[in-house]
Amino acid sequence: MIRVARESISPPSILxxxxxxxxxxxxxxxxxxxxxxxxxxxxxFRSEIYFDSEVKEALRQLFHDKCAYCxxxxxxxxxxxxxxxxxxxxxxxxxxxPDHYWWLAYRWENLYLACEKCNFKKGNKFPVEGRRAxxxxxxxxxxxxxxxxxxxxxxxxxETLFFYADDGLVIGKEERSKLTIETLDLNRKELIEGRRxxxxxxxxxxxxxxxxxxxxxxxxxxxxxxxxxxxxxLAAKRFLFSQWVFSxxxxxxxxxxxxxxxxxxxxxxxxxxxxxxxxxSVVKEYLQEQRQRETSYEQVTIxxxxxxxxxxxxxxxxxxxxxxxxxxxxxxxIPWIVLLGExxxxxxxxxxxxxxxxxxxxxxxxxxxxxxxxxRYGSASGHVRVYVSGYTRPFEVYFRKGDPHFYKTNPDxxxxxxxxxxxxxxxxxxxxxxxLLPLSEYTRPAIGGLTRVDNLFDPFMPLVDARDWLLSLxxxxxxxxxxxxxxxxxxxxxxxxxxxxxxxxxxxxxxxxAFGTIVPLDQLSDGYQSTVALATDIMSVALGTxxxxxxxxxxxxxxxxxxxxxxxxxxxxxxxxxxxxxxMQFLITTHDPLCLLGTRSGEVHVLNRDLETxxxxxxxxxxxxxxxxxxVLTGFWFGLPSTYDEDTRRLLAEHRQLLRQGVPESDxxxxxxEGELRRRLGxxxxxxxxxxxxxxxxxxxxxEHRPISAKERQEMHDxxxxxxxxxxxxxxx
Numbered sequence: 001m002i003r004v005a006r007e008s009i010s011p012p013s014i015l016x017x018x019x020x021x022x023x024x025x026x027x028x029x030x031x032x033x034x035x036x037x038x039x040x041x042x043x044x045f046r047s048e049i050y051f052d053s054e055v056k057e058a059l060r061q062l063f064h065d066k067c068a069y070c071x072x073x074x075x076x077x078x079x080x081x082x083x084x085x086x087x088x089x090x091x092x093x094x095x096x097x098p099d100h101y102w103w104l105a106y107r108w109e110n111l112y113l114a115c116e117k118c119n120f121k122k123g124n125k126f127p128v129e130g131r132r133a134x135x136x137x138x139x140x141x142x143x144x145x146x147x148x149x150x151x152x153x154x155x156x157x158x159e160t161l162f163f164y165a166d167d168g169l170v171i172g173k174e175e176r177s178k179l180t181i182e183t184l185d186l187n188r189k190e191l192i193e194g195r196r197x198x199x200x201x202x203x204x205x206x207x208x209x210x211x212x213x214x215x216x217x218x219x220x221x222x223x224x225x226x227x228x229x230x231x232x233x234l235a236a237k238r239f240l241f242s243q244w245v246f247s248x249x250x251x252x253x254x255x256x257x258x259x260x261x262x263x264x265x266x267x268x269x270x271x272x273x274x275x276x277x278x279x280x281s282v283v284k285e286y287l288q289e290q291r292q293r294e295t296s297y298e299q300v301t302i303x304x305x306x307x308x309x310x311x312x313x314x315x316x317x318x319x320x321x322x323x324x325x326x327x328x329x330x331x332x333x334i335p336w337i338v339l340l341g342e343x344x345x346x347x348x349x350x351x352x353x354x355x356x357x358x359x360x361x362x363x364x365x366x367x368x369x370x371x372x373x374x375x376r377y378g379s380a381s382g383h384v385r386v387y388v389s390g391y392t393r394p395f396e397v398y399f400r401k402g403d404p405h406f407y408k409t410n411p412d413x414x415x416x417x418x419x420x421x422x423x424x425x426x427x428x429x430x431x432x433x434x435x436l437l438p439l440s441e442y443t444r445p446a447i448g449g450l451t452r453v454d455n456l457f458d459p460f461m462p463l464v465d466a467r468d469w470l471l472s473l474x475x476x477x478x479x480x481x482x483x484x485x486x487x488x489x490x491x492x493x494x495x496x497x498x499x500x501x502x503x504x505x506x507x508x509x510x511x512x513x514a515f516g517t518i519v520p521l522d523q524l525s526d527g528y529q530s531t532v533a534l535a536t537d538i539m540s541v542a543l544g545t546x547x548x549x550x551x552x553x554x555x556x557x558x559x560x561x562x563x564x565x566x567x568x569x570x571x572x573x574x575x576x577x578x579x580x581x582x583x584m585q586f587l588i589t590t591h592d593p594l595c596l597l598g599t600r601s602g603e604v605h606v607l608n609r610d611l612e613t614x615x616x617x618x619x620x621x622x623x624x625x626x627x628x629x630x631x632v633l634t635g636f637w638f639g640l641p642s643t644y645d646e647d648t649r650r651l652l653a654e655h656r657q658l659l660r661q662g663v664p665e666s667d668x669x670x671x672x673x674e675g676e677l678r679r680r681l682g683x684x685x686x687x688x689x690x691x692x693x694x695x696x697x698x699x700x701x702x703x704e705h706r707p708i709s710a711k712e713r714q715e716m717h718d719x720x721x722x723x724x725x726x727x728x729x730x731x732x733x
Contacts, residue, residue, distance in 0.1 A: 001069055001151060001158040001180075002235045009062045011108035012054040020049050020106045027102050031135075035098060039483030040490065041497050043087075045105050050080055059113040064230035067115040068153050069122075069184050070191050073232045074115060079331045081114040081122065083152060088551070089126040092149070094302050096124075096547035100132055109139040109154075118184050120329040121305045123583060124551055125183055126150065151180045159268070164236040165279055166203070168196030171286045182303040185390055195236045202226055202237050206244050213255055220260055227264065238268050243277075287392070294391050295420040298360075298450055300545045304390040305553055306426040307334055307585045308354070312394075315382025317349040317374055319616045324350070326585070327602035333578055336586040338599055339618075341607035346616050347589040348433070349374075350607075351557040354587065355430045355453040356406060357386040357395040358555075360421070363449055364406045367457050371399035371406045381412065388422075395422050424449075427545075427554030429538055430456030431463075433563055437526070437533055438465040452541055456557060466529075466536040467521060470501075470508045484548035485539055488580045492535050493528065494572065530564040531573065535580055553583045562592040574598030596623055651677055 014020060023046040030043045049055075056078075065074050068081070084101040091097070104110040114122075126148065133146040143155055151158045161177040162170050170186050172178030181187060205226070209219045227237055245252065245261045252258040311324040327335035339347045353374075356364065375382055380401050385394040398407040408421035430453025455461040473482035486501035493510070500511045501521075508521045521532060535549075542552035562570050575598040577586065590596070596604060605618045655673050663670050 001071065001153050001162070001186075002229075002238070003157050003159060004063060004068065004153045006062060006109065006154045009058050012052065012058045014049060014052045014054050015106055015108050019046075023049055024103070024106055027105065031099055031102050036479070036483070039098075039480065040487045040500050042487065043102070045086060045102075049106055050111060055080070055111065058108075059111060063113040066113075066230070066232060067118055068112040069114055069118040069180075070186055071233050071235060072115050072191065072194060074113065078113040079116055079119050081112040081119045083110050083112050083126075083154075084148075085124040085126055088124055088548070089132070090124050090302060090546075090551055092127040092302050094300075094545045094547065096551065097132055098547075099135055100126075103136045103138070107139065112153075116331045117188070117329055119331050120334065121185050122150075122183060123305070125302065127179070127302075149176055149179050150183060151176055159235050159238060162235065162239070163277065163282055164195065164199070164239040165283050166196070166199055166240075167283075168192035168194070168199065168236075169283060169286065170195070170236070171282060179303055182390075185304065188389065191233075195233045198226075198231075198233045198237055199240050202240055203244075206241070209257070210248070210251060210255065213257075216257065216260075224264060241265075242268070290392060291419075294393070294422050294425075296423065297425075298423040299425065300427060300450065301425040302545075304425065305329075305583070306388050306390050306555075307553075308386055308555060308587070309389055310385075310387040310394075311350065311354060312385040312387075313350065313353050313382075314384075315376040315379040316353045316384060317346060317376060318344065319346045319349060320376060320379075322346070322350070322607075322616060322618060324605060324618055333582050333600075334585045335600065336574070336578075336588065336603050338574075338596065338604050339587070339589045339607055340591075340596075340604065345607040345609065347607055348559050351430065351559055351587060351589065352456060353384040353397075354386055355428070355451065355456055355557055356397045357384045358424060358428045359397075359451045359453065360423075360449070361406065361408055363451055367454065369406065369457065370404045372402055372404050375399055375401045383410070390425075391422055393419070393422065424451065426450065427542055427552075428453060428557070429541070429554065430454075430557040431534065431537075431559060432456045432459050433560035434459035435530060435534060435563060436460065436462040437529055438462040438468075453557065456559065463530075463533040464537040464540045466533050467508050469536055469540050471503060471506065481543050481547065485536070485543065488539065488549040489532060489535065491579045492531060492576045494576065525566065527565040527569050531569070531576070534558075535577070538581065538584070549580050550582055552581065554585075556581070556584055556586045556588075558586060558588040561588045561590050562595050565592075567594055570594035571597050599623060651680075 027043060027045065030038065059080070060074075060076070060078070063078075065076065065078070066072065067074060067078065082101075082105065084104050086102055086105040088096050088098045089100040101110070127150070129147040129149060133142045137145060151161065158177070158180075161173050162181075163173055164170055169192060170181060172181050202223070205219060205223050209216060209223060212219065223241075225231075227234065227241060231237065242265065245265060249258070252261055307329065308326050310326065311322075313319050313322045316322075324337060326337055329335065339350060341347050356369075356374075359367075381399065383396060383398045385396050387394045396408060396410075398410050398412075399405075400411065409419065428451045430451070432455050435455060436459075455463070470482060470485060473479065473485065482503070489501060490499060495510070495512075496514065498513050502509050502511050502518075510519045510521065511517075512519070522529065524532070538554075538556065539549050539552070542549065542554060546552035561573060565573060570592055571594045573595060578598065599622075601622055602620060604622060605620050607616055607618055609615065610617050651673060655670070655677065658667070658670050658673070665671075
C-alpha cells in the first residue's frame with residue numbers, strides 16, 4: 001500500500017451534478033426517519049452515479065489501475081470500494097452502526113479502486129478508535145474527528161508502517177497496520193508470490209547495477225521503470241530499495257552512484273531511508289505470532305474473513321482421494337460449492353468430513369462418533385484437510401482402522417514434528433437431509449463452541465423454533481435484532497419492501513398491505529417454514545456476534561437443500577439464501593436440477609465413479625445460460641437416459657428399431673407411431689433434418705443401459721453431427 005495524492009485528479013463531474021445532489025437528497029429522506037420505522041426496509045442507492053464510466057476512469061488514473069490496498073495490477077477489472085461503507089459500519093466487536101456512512105455514497109473522497117478480494121474481505125468492516133463522527137460529517141472535517149483503525153492510502157503514509165520481507169511477506173509495524181493486513185488478508189498466496197517475484201527482479205537489477213558500472217545508465221533506467229507509480233507492489237519495492245541504498249552507501253559513494261540513488265529516493269516522499277533490520281528475526285517473530293493466533297483460542301474474530309479454499313479427503317468412507325477447490329470471493333458474494341451425484345458417491349460424506357476437520361476432539365466425543373467406521377474398506381488410515389483463508393496450515397482430522405478415536409494431529413507422525421491444531425475463529429453450521437421443525441414440547445439443548453453441526457450427524461436434532469426465537473428478541477438491542485432478522489426473512493421469502501413482520505399476541509405474522517392480509521409464520525407451507533427455520537437457526541447463533549444477517553460470516557454445510565421445497569421455491573432457494581447471507585460460504589448437496597438455477601460460475605461439482613478405476617472423482621461443470629431442467633437431468637450433471645415415462649420410452653425404442661430396420665417414412669405403422677409420439681411430446685420428427693438425425697442416432701445408439709462418461713458423450717455427439725452433415729451433403733432425407 002502506497003500513499004496516493006487524491007488531489008492530483010479532479011472530482012468527476014457526475015459526482016458534482018444535480019443528479020448526484022438529488023440522489024443524496026433521496027437518501028437523506030430515507031435516513032431521516034427513525035431507525036425503528038425503516039429497519040425492515042433496505043435503501044437502494046443510485047449506483048449508476050458512482051459506477052459511471054467517468055468515475056471509473058478517474059479512479060484508474062488516480063490509483064494507476066492497481067488495487068488501492070494490495071497494489072495488484074487490475075488491467076481494467078477493478079471494482080469500486082467505499083472506504084467508509086455506505087450501508088452500515090462494523091466495529092471490531094461486531095457492533096453495527098447502521099446509519100454510517102450513507103451520506104458519503106456519492107463523494108469522490110470516499111471512492112477507491114480495489115480488487116475483488118480486498119473489496120470483499122473489507123466488506124462493511126470499518127472500526128474506529130473512540131467514537132464515530134456525527135452523522136453527515138463530510139471531508140475534510142471527518143478526518144480530524146474520526147480515527148479509523150484501517151489505513152487509508154489517501155490520508156495516511158502507509159509505506160512507513162509496513163515491513164516487507166524478501167519472500168513477499170508484509171508485516172505490520174504497529175496495531176493499525178497489523179489490523180489492516182489481517183482484515184484485507186494482505187498475505188494471501190497470490191500477493192506473497194507477486195511481491196516475491198517483483199522483489200527478486202529488483203534485487204537482481206540492483207546487483208547488476210553495482211557489478212557492471214559501464215552499463216550503469218542503461219540498468220538505472222530499468223530500475224527507475226520498476227519503481228514508477230504504476231508499477232505493481234510498489235511499496236514493497238520502495239522498501240527494498242531504501243534498505244539497499246542505506247546498506248550500500250559506502251559502495252555507492254565510492255562508485256560515484258549515490259547522486260542517482262538519492263534523487264530517486266527523494267521521489268518516494270521519505271525523508272531518510274529506514275535503518276537496516278535483521279529480516280530473519282522480524283519474519284520469525286511474525287510467523288510465531290500468526291501461529292499463536294491460529295492455535296491459542298476459539299472465538300469469532302471480526303477482522304479476518306475465513307472461508308474454505310480447498311478440501312482434501314483420503315480414505316474417507318467410499319472416497320479414496322478427492323480434492324475440491326472453491327472459487328475466489330467476488331465483489332458482492334462468496335461462491336458456494338454444490339455437489340451432485342447419484343447415491344453412494346459420497347456427497348454427504350464430504351460434508352461430514354469437513355465438519356470433523358473443524359470440530360475439536362471434545363466435540364467429536366460429545367457426538368459419540370466412531371472413527372473406525374469412516375476408514376475406507378481395505379485402507380489402514382486416512383485423513384481430511386480443509387484449507388481456510390487466513391490460516392497458514394489446514395484444519396485436519398486423522399483416523400485409523402480399528403481405532404474409534406479421531407485425532408487432530410497425525411498419530412503416526414513423529415512427536416517432535418507435531419503442532420498444535422488450528423482453533424476456529426468463525427462459525428460453522430452443519431445440517432443433514434432430515435431437518436425437523438421443532439415440536440411444541442421440545443427444548444433444544446444448549447450447544448457450546450463455534451461448530452453447530454449436531455443436526456448433520458443426528459437427524460433427530462430439530463431446528464430452532466423460529467417463532468419463539470423471534471419473540472425472544474426484546475429490549476432495545478433485541479428489537480433492533482428483530483428488525484434486522486425480519487428484513488432478512490422478507491428477503492428469503494421474496495416479499496415486497498412495504499410488507500412487514502410483526503409480533504402480536506404470541507405470534508409472528510407477515511403483514512401484506514397489498515392484499516390486506518396478515519399471515520402467521522406457522523401457517524406457511526412446510527417448505528417455507530423449513531427454510532425460515534433454517535435461516536433463523538443460523539441467525540440465532542450468528543446474531544450473537546453480528547447484528548444483522550447480511551454482515552454475518554461463517555461456513556454452512558447443508559445436505560439436500562431441496563428437502564420439503566415446492567418446485568417454484570426450489571428455483572429460488574439458492575438465490576434467497578445468498579441474498580440473506582451474502583458473506584456466508586455454503587457447501588451443499590442436492591438431487592434436484594431446479595436448485596442449480598441459482599448457481600454461478602465454478603460452483604457446480606459432479607461426483608461420480610470413474611468407469612475405469614472405479615474411484616470417486618469430482619468434475620466441475622457449469623450450467624449453460626438458458627438450460628432447462630430436462631436438459632440438466634439428461635446431461636452430464638445427472639446423467640439420466642431420459643425423463644419420459646416408461647410407456648413413452650417404449651414407443652421411442654420401437655421407433656428406433658424401425659429406423660434400424662430401414663422402414664421407409666411412408667410406412668403406415670411408422671407414420672402412426674410418429675403421430676402418437678408427436679401428440680405426446682408436442683414435436684417429433686417434424687422436419688427432414690429431424691428425421692435424418694434420428695435415423696443416424698438409431699444406427700449409432702445401442703440399447704445398452706450403462707453410465708456414459710463425459711468423453712464418450714462428447715464423442716457420440718461429434719459422430720452424430722458428422723454423420724448428419726455427411727447425409728445432407730449426399731442429398732439424403
